[in-house]
Amino acid sequence: MRGRRIEYLKDLNPAQLEAVRTLFGPVLVIAGAGSGKTRTLVYRVARLVEEGVPPERILLLTFTRKAAREMLRRASLILDASCERVAGGTFHSLSHQMLRRYGHLLGYGSNFTVLDRGDAEDAINLLRGALGLAEKGRRFPKKDTLASIFSKSVNQGRTLEEILEKEYPHLLEHLPDIQRLFSEYQRYKREHQLMDYDDLLLNWYRVLLEHPGVRREISREFEFIMVDEYQDTNHLQAEIVRLMSEGHGNVMVVGDDSQSIYAFRGANFRNILQFPRLFPGAKIIKLEENYRSTQPILDLANAVIARAREKYTKCLFTRKSGGRKPVVYRARDEADQSRFVAERILELREEGIPLSEMAVLFRAAFHSFDLELELAKRDIPFVKYGGLKLIEAAHIKDIVAHLRIILNPYDLLSWHRVLLLLEGVGPRTAEKIMNHLRQSTDPVETLARFPSRPSFREGLEALYRVLRDLRDIPSVEEKLERLYRYYTPVLERVYHDDYPKRERDLESLLTLSHKYRDLSEFLADLALEPPESSVADLEPENETEDHLVLSTIHSAKGLEWHTVFVIALSEGRFPSAYAVSSEEELEEERRLFYVAVTRARENLYLTHPVTGYVPGEGRVILKPSRFLEELPSHLYEIYREPREEASDEEVPEGAFRPGDVVWHPRFGEGEIRDVLSQDKVRVYFLGHGEKTLHLKFARLERI
DNA sequence: GTTTACGCATCCCCG
DNA sequence: ATGCGTAAAC
Numbered sequence: 099m100r101g102r103r104i105e106y107l108k109d110l111n112p113a114q115l116e117a118v119r120t121l122f123g124p125v126l127v128i129a130g131a132g133s134g135k136t137r138t139l140v141y142r143v144a145r146l147v148e149e150g151v152p153p154e155r156i157l158l159l160t161f162t163r164k165a166a167r168e169m170l171r172r173a174s175l176i177l178d179a180s181c182e183r184v185a186g187g188t189f190h191s192l193s194h195q196m197l198r199r200y201g202h203l204l205g206y207g208s209n210f211t212v213l214d215r216g217d218a219e220d221a222i223n224l225l226r227g228a229l230g231l232a233e234k235g236r237r238f239p240k241k242d243t244l245a246s247i248f249s250k251s252v253n254q255g256r257t258l259e260e261i262l263e264k265e266y267p268h269l270l271e272h273l274p275d276i277q278r279l280f281s282e283y284q285r286y287k288r289e290h291q292l293m294d295y296d297d298l299l300l301n302w303y304r305v306l307l308e309h310p311g312v313r314r315e316i317s318r319e320f321e322f323i324m325v326d327e328y329q330d331t332n333h334l335q336a337e338i339v340r341l342m343s344e345g346h347g348n349v350m351v352v353g354d355d356s357q358s359i360y361a362f363r364g365a366n367f368r369n370i371l372q373f374p375r376l377f378p379g380a381k382i383i384k385l386e387e388n389y390r391s392t393q394p395i396l397d398l399a400n401a402v403i404a405r406a407r408e409k410y411t412k413c414l415f416t417r418k419s420g421g422r423k424p425v426v427y428r429a430r431d432e433a434d435q436s437r438f439v440a441e442r443i444l445e446l447r448e449e450g451i452p453l454s455e456m457a458v459l460f461r462a463a464f465h466s467f468d469l470e471l472e473l474a475k476r477d478i479p480f481v482k483y484g485g486l487k488l489i490e491a492a493h494i495k496d497i498v499a500h501l502r503i504i505l506n507p508y509d510l511l512s513w514h515r516v517l518l519l520l521e522g523v524g525p526r527t528a529e530k531i532m533n534h535l536r537q538s539t540d541p542v543e544t545l546a547r548f549p550s551r552p553s554f555r556e557g558l559e560a561l562y563r564v565l566r567d568l569r570d571i572p573s574v575e576e577k578l579e580r581l582y583r584y585y586t587p588v589l590e591r592v593y594h595d596d597y598p599k600r601e602r603d604l605e606s607l608l609t610l611s612h613k614y615r616d617l618s619e620f621l622a623d624l625a626l627e628p629p630e631s632s633v634a635d636l637e638p639e640n641e642t643e644d645h646l647v648l649s650t651i652h653s654a655k656g657l658e659w660h661t662v663f664v665i666a667l668s669e670g671r672f673p674s675a676y677a678v679s680s681e682e683e684l685e686e687e688r689r690l691f692y693v694a695v696t697r698a699r700e701n702l703y704l705t706h707p708v709t710g711y712v713p714g715e716g717r718v719i720l721k722p723s724r725f726l727e728e729l730p731s732h733l734y735e736i737y738r739e740p741r742e743e744a745s746d747e748e749v750p751e752g753a754f755r756p757g758d759v760v761w762h763p764r765f766g767e768g769e770i771r772d773v774l775s776q777d778k779v780r781v782y783f784l785g786h787g788e789k790t791l792h793l794k795f796a797r798l799e800r801i
Numbered sequence: 802g803t804t805t806a807c808g809c810a811t812c813c814c815c816g
Numbered sequence: 817a818t819g820c821g822t823a824a825a826c
Contacts, residue, residue: 161816162816163816188816189816190816191816214816215815215816295815295816298816359814360814360815362813362814362815363814363815363816461813461814462812462813462814463812463813463814464812464813465813484814484815485813487815521804522803522804523803523804524803524804524805525803525804526802526803526804527803527804553804625816626816627816628815628816650813650814650815651814652813652814652815653814653815671813674813674814675813676813677813677814686814690814713810713811713812
């Protein structure tokens, strides 16, 4: 018996209701930003359970595991706790789980190691050197480029040649070597029981494809499949869904093509449009009513996406009336931008808006560096999402490498890392040692018998002792404590400049390990669900404190706040300088901007600094983002400082003000620094420095 | 022959 | 702040 009845009619609009009530067959839900997409999924989970479907027969695939947990928590609030038993996670975590169960069908043991992006790059780099492709003067692509090429090839199901032709034509001359390196990389991973993120998807797909029996089992295990954020899935993931649901076809996917922002990772928003072809007879439901933002914010959002080259389907509307127009602020520089944001935040807090209802969003993690200093200075607490992860820090990778060896003693990648930490051991010696290890039946024991030179004998013996001990310690936490006793002196020697800071990260890792009883689970989670690097994020006492959110736009997907600031809206920052070469990339930047502005419920601030530092070029003039320039001016208002407003009337119409960007026939682009008198201004020009100009003579134009 | 120290460029988004 | 290439030191 259920505690309460769900009032579907009261809680849902007709389109949402239809999605919730359609339980069988394939369904595509096109859900605009803020249209109650999550609500719809939550109610549908509850509905299925209410109808008597056992929760563990339902599979909810989301973009992050946190999102899945949150949805299931909400479902359990409207129905009952059994909803928590629904299977939920990301494609990668599901594939990982399934490969632990079925990987033997492809010749994998159950203790394979999951490589994160950094590990994959390290492996590629190692092989790149081994194949003699690293010699200088060859201009062979670097490991991160290679990793991207390989990953796209796997995720999009296209050959390396196709990827190179389309996206890296300048590397086509290296095609044979890249192909050789790729197959070498695949062989290496298989030989050492390693899987990177792409292998997780690819291998699970292969199991499904090659084993009809597994497909039948899976279709029985998961009778209903739901996929959130479908616009950010790729071809391989779509195929996985198709094969998993072959026995029943009960698949609901939810997405918004306008919010597709992961093409750089191989996602393809056309997946949404191809869904009806992949799943014949699919019902299509559109959610177009927005419950989140005020009309002025929606008007701006609609204007942003109206300029998209390929757009489908929907136009958002709201019944919310009133609301302030979005505000644009042109800052003199980053410091001015930070000051502006901090001041508005303090004002809003005075008005009673909690900090947790405000967020600052940006394109790239480093765009908020200056703001972070300003917030710290003013004692405004914040949490930052996106950017460097704990797991990406060198010292954390060191620890993880030791633990991986315990689990998979043939993980030579980890051995390499661990051996290089020994004093007196460099690449050559490490390689010699590894040659012994790879032929051994028990690499750890072999280590004890390696004929070491006196220079590193002691280190090698200490390493042997710690690895031997670690194997016998059952608890994850105690393993870490033993390992730290060994590693702390190493840390102090290798990172002598800043080891105290790094020691705090080790503490965080220890805290994280508390909830794990199984080492392999702990390591897999570290790779599949990397925790944020911020120490504050991990400390329980900070969880209750009211704090502001700083986030990359990618990490802000699916979230909303009362007030949103989008900063660094300058050309080269947003759109990113890396993304302006092709129209497709630019379109993705535009969708990213759309995602950013649709996070706001009541207030939206858009700021752009007119000068900034560019590495290698120093301080330069930054043009406002084309996404701002394209906006019809009636959709926003320009922010004016109150004191400037007072002096406004004395300044003649069209007069220059500090911060104006101008054009001079000889000096080019410049920025007004000071208005000295009615016809005399001081201007900073790129490459020419500061000049004082008489307006009677100089032909300055505002740009 | 190897390791290590140091200076230099580079730095977007992510499971 | 990390990752590289080169030069000095063991």
